[in-house]
Amino acid sequence: MPEQKALYLAEKQGAFALGTAPIYKPGPGEILIRVESVGLSPGDWVIQDLGVLVETYPAILGFDLAGTVEELGEGATRFKKGERVYVIPHLTRNFIQLVVFGGAGSVGQAAIQLLKLSGFDPIITTASLRNADWLRHLGATHVLDRNLSPEELHAEIRNITPEYFTTIFDAAGALETQNLGYDLLASGGTMAAVHPDAVKPEKKVEDKKSFFMFxxxxxxxxxxxxxxxxxxxxELLENRDFKPNHVEVVPNGLEGIIPALERLKSGVSCVKLVAHPQESA
Ligand SMILES: NC(=O)c1ccc[n+]([C@@H]2O[C@H](COP(=O)([O-])OP(=O)(O)OC[C@H]3O[C@@H](n4cnc5c(N)ncnc54)[C@H](OP(=O)(O)O)[C@@H]3O)[C@@H](O)[C@H]2O)c1
Known part of the structure; x- marks a missing residue:
């Protein structure tokens, strides 16, 4: 993964230190800017001194940036490569970025939609890629192939954002997703999982939390x-702000539940199996 030099504020009211950050890949409608000049602002030292405005660390600061357009994301037409631009970055954003493992499950689909309604951005999720369009429709900003290895997923996620995460929801709850999620947590971050905590004890540190959410x-x-x-x-359903699952009605009423549960156990994809008890023989 290509990297660049970056000046980090390591922690709230901590010290500045040089490090590296992955070079961001611009998403749809976005542009990548090569920063040539940074206007220093009193805000930069105020953030460091007082620990205000920024909640996610390590953080890269900067209020006034100027540079050239390096790369265009899909459908980004307003600027051309090489054009000189000025930008005020979204440093003090209220949105929180989030990872949801297992976005195509019933739990994952509901989570993505509720998180979108709550203003989280970006929402990065993992699923089989055949479900990617549907999950983007529900509000996921990035859908990564859940069949990648944990190391590959880690790299893909770091490619989307150099920051670690304050919030992760593991709607798959698998051993590998819980452990990957824990690795991606920022200091002070929390991961909730749908299954009992399976993070390896040797990974556990005081300032990162993982818990089983019932x-x-x-x-x-x-x-x-x-x-x-x-x-x-x-109201959310009526307005289509919350979209229900794809549903498959299994035949034979109550009797039909028995083989349908076997199917569920071996794994369904992006569908809720539903039985109609009144159709029992
Ligand atoms: N703690 C609680 O209160 C609570 C409540 C409800 C459910 N659960 C548990 O939460 C889990 C999900 O429930 P559900 O109703 O959403 O199940 P579901 O709809 O049957 O989930 C199926 C989906 O899981 C995805 N998936 C499976 N393994 C994955 C992995 N390693 N990474 C990413 N995606 C993966 C598959 O995605 P693709 O099809 O895209 O491959 C599939 O679409 C279940 O294990 C369930 O027991 C817990």
Whole structure:
């Protein structure tokens, strides 16, 4: 992966240090700028001194940048390669970037949509690539092939953003996704997984959290969120802000559930199997 030199603020109110960062690959509608000049701003030392504005570390600062257009993402037509540009980067963004492993599952699809509605950006997910268009339709900004090795996925994700993540949701819950997710967490970051914590003990550090999330809306700690979600769900569905699963109705009512569960156990892809009990013989 191509790399560049970068000046990092290593941690909140920490020291600046030189390091390297992957060179960003511009996505659809984006451009890559080669930075030639950086106007130093009091904001830069204020962030370092007071620990304000920036929440994700290590961070690369800079308020006033000028340079040339190096590369154009797909469909980026406003600028030409080599053109001189000025930019105020989205340093103090309110959005939080997020990884969702297992985006094509029922849980993953719901997570992507709710995270999009909550303003997360980018939302990077993993799935079989035949499901990529649907997941982008739901709100994923990047869909990576879940059949890549953990090392390859790590590299692909670092290629999308040089920053580590404060939030990761593992909707697959597999051993390899949980361990990869933990590696991608920033200091202070948290990963929630749909299965009991399987992060290798030797990886565990104090300032990165991983936990098993049980998503029953009826248990006390989830009730408030569950009530608010269900109060809004009808409207979200009616407005198509939340799209339901692809559904396959299995035949033979209650009897049909038995072989359908075997199918579910061996793995379905991007579909919710549904039985109609009234169709029982
Ligand atoms: N903790 C809780 O409260 C809770 C609640 C519900 C479910 N769960 C658990 O969460 C898991 C997902 O549930 P679900 O209802 O979403 O299941 P599902 O719809 O049956 O999930 C199937 C999907 O999982 C994807 N997948 C499987 N392994 C993957 C991996 N290693 N990386 C990325 N994607 C992977 C597949 O993606 P592709 O088709 O794209 O290959 C497939 O589409 C299940 O294990 C379930 O037991 C936990």
């Amino acid at each position: 998503a029953d809306p009826n248990i006390p700690q989830n009730r408030k969120l569950g009530n608010s979600l269900f109060a809004n769900l009808t």
